[in-house]
Amino acid sequence: MTLPPFDYARPASLDEATDLLARGDARVLAGGQSLVPALAARLPGGPRPGLLVDLYAIPGLDAIEPLPDGGVRIGAMARQRTVELSPLIAQRAPLLAEATAWIGHPSTRNRGTVVGSLAYAEPAAEIPSVAVALDAVAEIAGPGGARRTATAAELLGASPATPTTPAAPQAPANPPVRRGTALTPGELIVALTIPARSAAERTAWVEHAPRRYDLPLVGVAAVVRADGTARLVFAGVGPAPVTLQLRSSAPLRGGRTTGVPAVAELRSFEGHMDPESTGVPAPDPLRARIAGTLARRALRQALRGPARTEAAHG
């Protein structure tokens, strides 16, 4: 329906933006693909900003740039579509390119931003979990020229999974409630930096949505390292991404894995891969079950795929 009324500003600099955001009821407008629909829906408890601060006119915020150490820096206004198709991202952070392709639809990715998706912190969204999986660091600007950094994990309140017994039967639960990030009033994320990844690392993103291409119910990012350890990050099983560290009983074979990895190789990941439970706390048995299935699928896909340095861009 018609949006509720609000003020609108289009600052020309970061300092102007942070000054405006220090007003308690102000919110950043980047791509608007989460915020504007939320305003239109007028859901109880939804956003009611008094002021939208549009970042569009601040120069340089849309840059995607290589870093000397082999990492990549993604500006606040870099569109999801640009990141999805970027050869630089395909080379340095293929997991991000892979997951971004699953966000929404082409017309929403044309407008939506990667940093905005992180800042909105929708529990089941792709970017927050991928940012945690890739050890991403946010550059944050605050009022009065303040600058700081924080890891995506800190900002989102990502937490490690704790071992659980198989979930007791219970009614299907409502989705996890979005709780936002640890940004303080007046702060905005200027850029997201993904540090250099190991050349031998293999990654995959898998998600399940009851309606394909819609917001996922559960998503999993898998990062498999040459030393036989793996990190899984789950979206949709809690308000914030949930991480799981796994260890294989033996280092991975060198070179590319052809065909489906041996079942033994999957089973060799000790930890919470009990068939009845992933050990991932979830709101309900359905999400726990899906999380377990997707975890196996993500590991299999990561193991089957090329090492990062071979990943083709498309």
Next chain:
Amino acid sequence: MAEPRTIALTVDGERHELTVEPRDTLAEALRERCGALGVRVGCGEGHCGACTVDLDGATARSCTVLAVQADGASVRTVEGLAAPDGELHPLQQAFVTEHALQCGFCTAGMLMTAEELLRERPDADDDAIRAALSGNLCRCTGYQGILRAVRRARDEAGTGNGQGDAR
């Protein structure tokens, strides 16, 4: 700052200057102020895709864009697809041929989405077509005619390029 402000934008080649409130969406501005009634508002919340337009060269759901964000922009709507003499765009013709519409409410959004797809990927396969159109909802047709129409437009564009003389 909640007071109305004046913006200027080009819509299907025509320049418009209008005064809007910050909360007015581009969809509303296009329909009510620029005469582009071909822009449909379905859900008004960015889910259905009926309001899809081309904004500065890329599709956008105009109900998720504030009019003030489009200040200085160039917008193309479904009304700009056909040639000035009225000749239908190949996609529009394909939609007619394949009976890809019933009530027609989703059609403008479908056409704008399909146009971008075929422009970016003239060789898009069926999976790519389905993926690209997955955000445009249709209550009438069951989608098969729409998919056939996009495939037809894709194939006819391919046939038209460089093979005419060989036949």
